[in-house]
Amino acid sequence: MDFTCSKYQELLQVLVSKGYVFKTVSEYPHDINQSTIYLRHDVDDLKMHSLAFARIQHKLGVKGTYYFRMVPESFDEKVILEIAQLGHEVGYHYEDMDFANGDADQAIKLFEKHLAQLRALVTVTSICMHGSPRSKFDNKDVWKKYDYKKYGIKIEPYFDIDFNQMFYLTDTGRCWDGFKYSVRDKIITNKIWPVYSNTNQIISAIHQNTFPSNAMFNFHPQRWTDDKSLWLAELFKQSIKNLIKKYFFVKK
């Protein structure tokens, strides 16, 4: 079975065995000659799954970045503090344009408030937009009027990372090639990167040294589970979602 905690652990183990260095998003940019991995996690839902990921990483001696939303299924002081104590980075997964109904002036006020709430717990130098496919707003649009660098934020991956030099993979749709149908999770790259449809393909590419030397993985830990009924429920949900997305893409 794919998208289980054991498959996740296997993926990390092979990266570690090949000598990849693990960086947090705020540590970008890195020495391009050193094979480097960024483990980015969007804590959209089921925060305990993210905590499980953070513990697995800690056991393997690696670190990643976890972006928390302000909603109860994500924001949890205990979870945030434990993840930070395990040596990981915590960032803000902002959706303030959605909260403010597309009003940038309102959104920036909410952003300031939410950033302060998170900073009351941990140091925050990275933010990343949350893209809800059902929303008509793009949360990044607040930065057409305002500047996050003025808030001591170093990196917003969608703006600050050069994806011509960094391979980007996302588990959107609980597969590794669902980016084609993603409405919001779009990165800008001119490069032709490899396409993998499942985690086993990624693991064999790493084994065979054909996997790119610099990569950012974007995980949604709520999609990964060892619990069989949860796993099937997620499969069902994602199959429906992917069908709808494909339908609209064909229509466009």
Ligand SMILES: [Zn+2]
């Ligand atoms: Zn998100």
